[in-house]
Amino acid sequence: MxxxxxxxxxxxxxxxxxxxxxxxxxxxxxxxxxxxxxxxFTDWIGKEIIRNDKGFIETGRDAKSYDSFERIWKLKRDPYLLETSAHGIFAAGDVHANAMNQVASAVGEGSMAISFVHKYLAEV
Ligand SMILES: Cc1cc2nc3c(=O)[nH]c(=O)nc-3n(C[C@H](O)[C@H](O)[C@H](O)COP(=O)(O)OP(=O)(O)OC[C@H]3O[C@@H](n4cnc5c(N)ncnc54)[C@H](O)[C@@H]3O)c2cc1C
Structure with missing residues (x-):
């Protein structure tokens, strides 16, 4: 430093x-x-939302590569894009793993996540 x-x-x-x-x-x-x-700053997030070793939230298919995924995920379908390992909870912007770290992508992912929220709500 x-x-x-x-x-x-x-x-x-x-x-x-x-x-x-x-x-x-x-x-x-x-x-x-x-x-x-x-x-x-994701230390407060529960263990049902998988994070990588640096604390970034795993979303979509990337979350499936973790051993804990099978135990947590209860649905037959795969997680949607930006959906965390806790179904119905989405992460957009810098906080998710492998983010683009750009304002434009954070904003775009925010609106993409909303469309997946609607899709999720339609199925519950
Ligand atoms: C120095 C620097 C320069 C950059 N320059 C550019 C650039 O030129 N062009 C570009 O496109 N991008 C740039 N970026 C990247 C860009 O700033 C980010 O990609 C973008 O801000 C991500 O938006 P976000 O909403 O995901 O996260 P953030 O903008 O970080 O917003 C997250 C917000 O959540 C708040 N928060 C955190 N924890 C909690 C909590 N527990 N409860 C409530 N609120 C909480 C934070 O205080 C923050 O306000 C730069 C980043 C940095 C650090």
Whole structure:
């Protein structure tokens, strides 16, 4: 992680180190790009919604590759696109695994999910 940015009139160096403080080093740098939002906050979600090892929610056929899927999924059909392993619950946007991480796709998936919600409601 970045501990400090150094420079006179512009950025010249960054001091980076491990989160536990075990290694710290100084690197020359002409620019610093901040990348936030890569960690999903999904710890509160129940185990019936399968997540990958990074916490992103598995949807559609991808969810089927998990051992726990057979135990959780009770329907004869496969999950719809964007449907989680808990039938009738959908995930769209960055929070689902293998997302495109673009505003346009997050918005598009939101409206796609709604159409699948209607399809799901028609079958229950
Ligand atoms: C630094 C950066 C630059 C980017 N630049 C671009 C770009 O130039 N072009 C582009 O197309 N995309 C860009 N993206 C990606 C784009 O921002 C995302 O793909 C998009 O915002 C995803 O939308 P989303 O609705 O899935 O998630 P988000 O926009 O992250 O929205 C999720 C929302 O849910 C809220 N939330 C989280 N947990 C809870 C909870 N428990 N209860 C209630 N609310 C909760 C969050 O606070 C947040 O408001 C960029 C992303 C980053 C991080």
């Amino acid at each position: 970045i501990k400090e940015a150094l420079g006179k009139d512009r950025i010249e160096q960054v001091i980076i180190g491990n989160i536990d403080g075990s290694k710290v080093e100084t690197k020359q740098a002409d620019a610093l790009y901040i990348f936030i939002g890569a960690k999903p």
